[in-house]
Amino acid sequence: xxxxSQHPSWVICxxxxxxxxxxxxxxxxxTTMFWYRQFPKQSLMLMATSNEGSKATYEQGVEKxxxxxxxxxxxxxxxxxxxAHPEDSSFYICSARHGVTGELFFGEGSRxxxx
Amino acid sequence: xxxxxxxxxxxxxxxGENLVLNCSFTDSAIYNLQWFRQDPGKGLTSLLLIQxxxxxxxxxxxxxxxxxxxxxxxxxxxxxxxxxxxxxxxAGCFSGGYNKLIFGAGTRLAVHP
Numbered sequence: 001x002x003x004x005s006q007h008p009s010w011v012i013c014x015x016x017x018x019x020x021x022x023x024x025x026x027x028x029x030x031t032t033m034f035w036y037r038q039f040p041k042q043s044l045m046l047m048a049t050s051n052e053g054s055k056a057t058y059e060q061g062v063e064k065x066x067x068x069x070x071x072x073x074x075x076x077x078x079x080x081x082x083x084a085h086p087e088d089s090s091f092y093i094c095s096a097r098h099g100v101t102g103e104l105f106f107g108e109g110s111r112x113x114x115x
Numbered sequence: 116x117x118x119x120x121x122x123x124x125x126x127x128x129x130x131g132e133n134l135v136l137n138c139s140f141t142d143s144a145i146y147n148l149q150w151f152r153q154d155p156g157k158g159l160t161s162l163l164l165i166q167x168x169x170x171x172x173x174x175x176x177x178x179x180x181x182x183x184x185x186x187x188x189x190x191x192x193x194x195x196x197x198x199x200x201x202x203x204x205x206a207g208c209f210s211g212g213y214n215k216l217i218f219g220a221g222t223r224l225a226v227h228p
Contacts (some may be wrong), residue, residue: 004158006158034215034216042220043204043218043219043220043221044159044204044218046215046216046217049215091156093158093159095159095216101164102147103149103161103164104149104161104206104216105161106151106158106159106160106161107158108157108158109156109157109158111156
């Protein structure tokens with residue numbers, strides 16, 4: 001099946017630093033990728049929709065300057081958490097929409113811990 | 116407002132039981148519905164995708180149905196095994212929803228030997 005690779009799988013950083021998370025579709029092209037945030041024992045909360053070659057669309061309440069999204073190619077989207085603080089600690093998951101079938105495939109997630 | 120609800124929130128069953136997980140949605144203009152499995156601390160694994168034109172999909176011991184008129188989907192797991200223990204999420208993609216999925220809160224399933 002289609003594979004979405006997310007890197008890093010976990011990261012620990014100091015407060016104030018910026019962290020970049022990559023999301024790659026390995027064997028298919030994805031014109032649209034999505035970034036989610038998940039708190040413990042809760043469902044996924046959509047943060048933004050990333051379209052290749054255009055600006056990301058952010059959900060209400062998500063700070064654009066805080067969570068920078070770049071969809072540089074049909075197989076790569078990045079999420080940068082800028083000036084991270086402890087409240088940004090969470091599990092971040094990306095998904096990529098298969099360009100042919102429309103099915104969504106998810107990465108393994110990235111656990112961010114900000115000290 | 117488009118909402119997806121899953122019942123029950125948690126379920127514990129002995130091995131071998133057949134079980135049904137329920138998902139309901141408020142907007143009948145659904146484009147497709149997808150069932151996922153999530154293991155603790157992991158990402159999501161797609162189980163079944165049902166397009167709006169379909170009524171059900173099957174994969175191995177899993178069967179998912181979609182009833183747009185009643186706003187419901189069910190995931191049927193036959194002969195449950197301890198390895199089926201995970202959180203099961205349903206998510207709907209609705210017409211006019213800019214292709215984004217709306218997730219239910221999930222059902223945490225525990226299958227004990």
